[in-house]
Amino acid sequence: MPITYRSLVLSATILLGMVAVAGAQDKGPAAEQSVKPGINEKFLDESLDVDRWVKQFEVESREVYHAREDVLKAAGVKPGMRIADVGAGSGFYTRLFSRAVGPKGWVYAVDISPKFLQHIGGSNAELGLHNITCVLGGERSIQLPPDSVDLIFICDTYHHFEYPQSTLASIHSALREDGVLVVIDFERIPGTSRKWTLDHVRAGKEVFQQEIEQAGFALDEAPKLDSLKENYLLKFRKKSAE
Template sequence: MELRPIRLLTLLLLVLFVSGVSSGQEKSVKPGINDTFRNPKPEEFVERFEIESREVFQQRENILEACQIKPGQTVADIGAGTGLFTRMFSDAVGDEGRVIAVDIAQEFLDHVKLTSHQRGQKNVETQLCTPESTELPDDSIDVAFICDTYHHFEFPLKTMASLRRALKPGGRVIVIDFRRIPGKTKDWTLNHVRAGQEVFESEIVESGFLKTREVNDFLVENYFVEFTKSATPGLKSPLYPIIAGHGGVVAVPNATEKPRSGAKLLLDATAAAPAGSIHKSLDRAARLLNLYGVAGLKASDVKIVVVLHGEATKSVLNDEFYQARFGVEQNPNLSLIKLLQDAGVEVFVCGQALNYKAFPESAVAKGISVAESALSVIANRQMDGYGYLPLH
């Protein structure tokens, strides 16, 4: 598989890393690695890199989905090259979003401008970087995408420190790069890529990021990892290894009591929640799953049942009924419930509570089970060996 054209991402002056220690890196970790990418001819690289034999091109749709790009975001494609992902991100962020193609070669940026214009993509910008700076303004981007490019950083600590400045608080970095495993990886990759995933991850963490996610289900020659910009020196950013965006947790490496596989838990939710807000019991279910993820376990290693009744009953109403009753356009709990269900969580609503609250069964969102009563769920699952967690 041919390597995509990689552009040397620029390096800013020294910054203070999360540890509070200034890091100097005056020597290139691999001098000359970018010499062949000066004055490129984009049409030649299109033929080499936008072909099915290249894994990241073949898996481009899966990669885009895994990036979890949202409409309205600003995404920087670092080392954009021929603009394959720049154009895909343009569609993903929509008219309200922005995509910035960053590259050291003006020839690539001109090609990105032309191809994006031909597609009518008006939200694409280009940014020429230098060996010393990305030229991206501070706090200007939501997501940085680095595909088969990180191993071309000659000054990785400075480069990532520069990128950290450009990210908004909580901003994400997605890194896709070649697996480098002696005895398994092709000789070309062993000779070309200076280090493996573990070394690259340690450099990124040292630069002020926390690893939050890894996707392993569709790439073979490459790996896909996500990092989040840490918010405060010394303060860990939340991790979302199983349920994205909800129930954030932090890793506690020296903890004496960790989640164990095989637990069965029943969460009894009755508390009220303001209309338009996520119910805390659902967020706690997400947190429970993420705790298992941080501990290296899978969602299937724990069985969770959530039963909603009392004031929590409204959390299961469909959008149409929710809006009519509470004046809020959408029920924000439904998307979280879907994520929980996809992870194997069973969600029930009490049929008695629905009647008491004058919510018809037809108002319950599709896919949510109506139990005869919450008491029935509690009694039955306790007989099945579930631990009872009242969240009142």
């Protein structure tokens, strides 16, 4: 395969991610069973059509894209923060965070898909965004060092955690003391939610909230955004060690 600008960007961003997470290990019990086997297979496929997903993710008819400015405000992003966008996908929130934290802040785009990271790396370079590191996450860990970020953002991705207990343990470790975890996911209400949501999302808000709280987080806020109808936003804070 010929060496292209994009392939060089991918190599550089993956390498940066490996350097950034040196020493980071998968957290959580190795015996944890998958809660939804195969849910991420399509994103790990080497033939993944990224352009197709960009068109699906970055369109005003998608609620979390249309509401992105409201979400940014609700998340409480400030200049100088270090943020991890977990399940970054096409990277549109990564780019928003990059501009919001400014030159003194940093953003980690974490995803299990090398193809998405290649796209993000290329887009960042073209847009002149230089405060972003792409990190290849694992199925049980976000692969960030302990106490490395102020805020972790998970948008429509928590239900893709195949090993939530282990992944949450790595999230808890990566957050600094009193760090913030923002989770956006789909309202899953039998008889109300779309069939796609009922079939695709394994559980509702109450179950996900309980899982997160059991992992060492306390619910800090559940702001109601008028721009979110099918999704909810929850803000948690990392509990201080007792």
